[in-house]
Amino acid sequence: MTQRIGILTGGGDCPGLNAVIRGVVKGAILQGGWEVIGIEDGFDGLLAPEKCRPLSLESVRGILPRGGTILGTTNRGNPFSSPVIKDGVTEYIDVSDEVVRNVEGLDLAALIVLGGEGSLKIALELMRKGVHIIGVPKTIDNDLLETDVTFGFNTALETATDALDKLHTTAESHHRVMILEVMGRYAGWIALESGIAGGADVILIPEIPFSIEKICQSVQARRKGGRNFSIIVVAEGAFPLQGSRVVREGASDSLPVERLGGIGDYVAREIAGCLDMDVRVTVLGHLQRGGSPSTFDRCLGSRFGIKALELAEQKKYGQMVALKGRSIVAVPVERAVRRLKLVDPEGETARCAEALGIKLGR
Numbered sequence: 001m002t003q004r005i006g007i008l009t010g011g012g013d014c015p016g017l018n019a020v021i022r023g024v025v026k027g028a029i030l031q032g033g034w035e036v037i038g039i040e041d042g043f044d045g046l047l048a049p050e051k052c053r054p055l056s057l058e059s060v061r062g063i064l065p066r067g068g069t070i071l072g073t074t075n076r077g078n079p080f081s082s083p084v085i086k087d088g089v090t091e092y093i094d095v096s097d098e099v100v101r102n103v104e105g106l107d108l109a110a111l112i113v114l115g116g117e118g119s120l121k122i123a124l125e126l127m128r129k130g131v132h133i134i135g136v137p138k139t140i141d142n143d144l145l146e147t148d149v150t151f152g153f154n155t156a157l158e159t160a161t162d163a164l165d166k167l168h169t170t171a172e173s174h175h176r177v178m179i180l181e182v183m184g185r186y187a188g189w190i191a192l193e194s195g196i197a198g199g200a201d202v203i204l205i206p207e208i209p210f211s212i213e214k215i216c217q218s219v220q221a222r223r224k225g226g227r228n229f230s231i232i233v234v235a236e237g238a239f240p241l242q243g244s245r246v247v248r249e250g251a252s253d254s255l256p257v258e259r260l261g262g263i264g265d266y267v268a269r270e271i272a273g274c275l276d277m278d279v280r281v282t283v284l285g286h287l288q289r290g291g292s293p294s295t296f297d298r299c300l301g302s303r304f305g306i307k308a309l310e311l312a313e314q315k316k317y318g319q320m321v322a323l324k325g326r327s328i329v330a331v332p333v334e335r336a337v338r339r340l341k342l343v344d345p346e347g348e349t350a351r352c353a354e355a356l357g358i359k360l361g362r
C-alpha cells in the first residue's frame, strides 16, 4: 500500500534545501511505496490545499545545483500565531488545529520539516498535537544543537571567504581597514570560520563582547609591523563590551525574531576615532543565503533527505537527522532546540584563531 509523506521548508532559505527535497523524492519514488506531497511556503501551505502538490521525479529534475527552495518558504508562518484581519485590525490567532486537520485530510503518514530552530520548535508543537514530524536541520547560521553542522553553512562560508579574498586585494592597494559584516544571528560561526579561512586580522563574534580599544591596538600593531591594511570580520550579532546589539527591526507580532544589522558601521565609526586610516564597510547580507550549494552541502543535503525517508519508514517520529562525525544519525528534535549552539570562547576554534595571530577583540 502506498503511503504519503509531506515535506516543507520553513524559515529563511539556504543553499542545499533542494538537495534534501530531491533526496526525499528520489528515495521515495525509486524505492516505491511512497507518494511525496510538497507543501509550499512553509507551514502556511498546510492551511491552503492548493499549496500541497505531489512531487514526481520530473518535479525535482535539475534542482540539485539550484539555491533556494522549489517549495518556497517564509520566516513569518507560525500556525500558533497566525495573522487574521478583523475589522481592519490584524490579530494573531492559533490555527494549529486546522493544520492538524489538514495533515489528517492529506493522509500524511509523516511530515518532513526542513528548518532551523524556529521552524523545528513549531514542528515540535505540532508533534505534541499528534503530527508525525521528522526534522532536517537547515540554517546558514550553524546554530542548531545535536548536529556537527547544518546544511547551508558550508556554502555561506564559501561566499564569505570569497568576499574576504576580494577585500584583501583592495584593502592592500589602498592601505585601508576593510570591515566585512556577515550573518549568523546570535552565533559567530560564519564570522569565525570564514575569518580563519579568509585570513582576517580581527574577528568579532557575539560570544565575545569586543573592546574598540583592543581593535584599534590590533590595527596599529599591524601598521607598526609594516602591514598598512587590516581586515575585520564582524558577525551581525556581535556587540561591544558594555554595549548592545545593533537591531535593524525589533521583534513584533508580525516579525517573530528581531532583524540584526549595522554593527559593521558602528565599528567603523568607533575605530575611525582612534585610527588615522580610511575605513570601509561591506555588508554581505543575503548573498550568504543565495547561490548554488557547495559540493559539501549538496552531499549533506542528499544524505539528510535519504535518512529522513528511512526514519519515516521506521516510524521514528520526533527525530531529526544529524551529522555526527562522518555518520548521519537520528536525534530527538526536542534536544536540538533546547538552546542555540554557540561558539565556545575558550574552545578549539577560537583558540586556533588566536594562535594564528587573529584578534578577537578581547
Ligand code: F6P
Binding pocket: 012, 075, 116, 139, 140, 141, 183, 184, 185, 236, 259, 260, 289
Ligand atoms: O537565520 C538565517 C539568517 O540569514 C540570519 O543569519 C539572519 O540574521 C536572518 O536569517 C535574516 O533574515 P531575513 O531574511 O528575514 O532578513
